[in-house]
Amino acid sequence: MFTREEALELVEGTTPVDLFGPVAPERRKEAQRRYRGLAAALHPDRVAPDDCRAHAASADLTRLYHEWQHTGPVVLRTRRGSYEVAGRHAVGSVANVYRTDGPPVVKIVRNPAMNPLLRAEWDALRVLRRFTDEHDWLRPYYPRLVDTGDALRGERAFTVLEPLVDGFVTLADVKRAFPGGLDGRDYAWMHRRLLRAVAGAHRNGVVHGAIVSDNVLVHPEQHGIVLAGWTFAVSDGQPPLATAKTIDYPPEIRAGRPMTTATDVHMAHTLMLDLLAGNETRQRRFALGCTQDDPGRRPDAADLLGEYDELLDELYGARVFRPFALPNRTGA
Numbered sequence: 001m002f003t004r005e006e007a008l009e010l011v012e013g014t015t016p017v018d019l020f021g022p023v024a025p026e027r028r029k030e031a032q033r034r035y036r037g038l039a040a041a042l043h044p045d046r047v048a049p050d051d052c053r054a055h056a057a058s059a060d061l062t063r064l065y066h067e068w069q070h071t072g073p074v075v076l077r078t079r080r081g082s083y084e085v086a087g088r089h090a091v092g093s094v095a096n097v098y099r100t101d102g103p104p105v106v107k108i109v110r111n112p113a114m115n116p117l118l119r120a121e122w123d124a125l126r127v128l129r130r131f132t133d134e135h136d137w138l139r140p141y142y143p144r145l146v147d148t149g150d151a152l153r154g155e156r157a158f159t160v161l162e163p164l165v166d167g168f169v170t171l172a173d174v175k176r177a178f179p180g181g182l183d184g185r186d187y188a189w190m191h192r193r194l195l196r197a198v199a200g201a202h203r204n205g206v207v208h209g210a211i212v213s214d215n216v217l218v219h220p221e222q223h224g225i226v227l228a229g230w231t232f233a234v235s236d237g238q239p240p241l242a243t244a245k246t247i248d249y250p251p252e253i254r255a256g257r258p259m260t261t262a263t264d265v266h267m268a269h270t271l272m273l274d275l276l277a278g279n280e281t282r283q284r285r286f287a288l289g290c291t292q293d294d295p296g297r298r299p300d301a302a303d304l305l306g307e308y309d310e311l312l313d314e315l316y317g318a319r320v321f322r323p324f325a326l327p328n329r330t331g332a
Helices: 004-011 014-020 024-041 052-067 112-134 136-141 171-177 184-203 259-275 282-290 303-314
Strands: 076-079 080-090 095-100 106-111 147-149 158-161 215-218 224-227
Touching: 004 024, 004 052, 014 024, 014 052, 014 224, 024 052, 052 095, 080 106, 095 282, 106 112, 112 136, 112 147, 112 158, 112 184, 136 184, 136 224, 171 215, 171 259, 171 303, 184 224, 184 259, 184 282, 184 303, 282 303
Parallel strands: none
Antiparallel strands: 076 080, 080 095, 095 106, 106 158, 147 158, 215 224
C-alpha cells in the first residue's frame, strides 16, 4: 500500500516507463499491481474532496498506465546506434540508469528540464576520456561515454555508457552493510582510489560537485572504485547549474558560491567521516583537516595522495592485499 504522499511523489512529473518499468509481457502483472496500489491511495474516497493535487495525480496515473499498456519496447536512437531499454538498474537524483539489449547501459533524465545537467556530464566525461587515453592507468576510475542522445524541446536527453553493473555496489550499499562503520584498513584502499579519481579530474579543471556515497561505485572483489554521477560537474571556479537536494555542504554550496576543487576535497572527506568506524581516530582526524569551512585552507587532492599514503604507512606498515566482501554476498 502507498500513502498519499508516496503516490504523489511517484506519479507527478514521471513517464510510463519510469513508473511501471520497461514494457514487456512478463511485467504486466507487476505493473497492474502497482497501478492498483497507487490508484487506491489516490482514490476520491481516500482523499479530501478539495484535494485538487491528488485528483490531478489520479487522472495522470490512469493516463500513464494506459500509455504503458499500449506502447511497445522503448528504443533510443542516435546517429551511431539504437538501444532497446530493458530493466531499470539504478535511480539517481537527476536520471535513471537502465540496462539495454546489449552491453551498454543508458542514463535518462526524468525531466527534460534537467537536460543541461546531462550535457554537463557529457562535457566532463569527454575531458576525462581524452585525459585517460594519455594516462591509461586512470581509466578504471571514471565511467566511459559510448554515445549521447540529445533532445528536442520537451524530450529527454540520454547518455549511453559502458556497463558498470556486474559486481559493483555503491558506497551507500557498503554503509548499509556495515552500520557500525568500516575498518580503516578496508576504507584505506577505497579512499586512495577515490583520491586518484578526484585528483585526475582536478588536473583537468573539472569539479565533480556531488561526491556522495551513491556516486561512488565499488567492486569489492577486485578492489575497484569508479567515481560516477557527473551531472553536477562544472569547470573549476564556475557556479553550479544545480545542486543535489541531499547535499547542503560545504559552506560554499549553502551560500550558492562557485564550486572549486576545494569543494570536492570537502565532500570526499565528509564521505570518509561518514563511512569510517568511530574508533578510527587517526584517519578521522585526517579527514577533519580536509573539511575546514574556508576553502583556501583545504589541501589539494594531488597533495593529499602522498600525505594519505604516509599516514597509512604509519598506521599499518607495508601494504598487503586485504580481501573485502559485503556480508551475505559472494564476491559482490
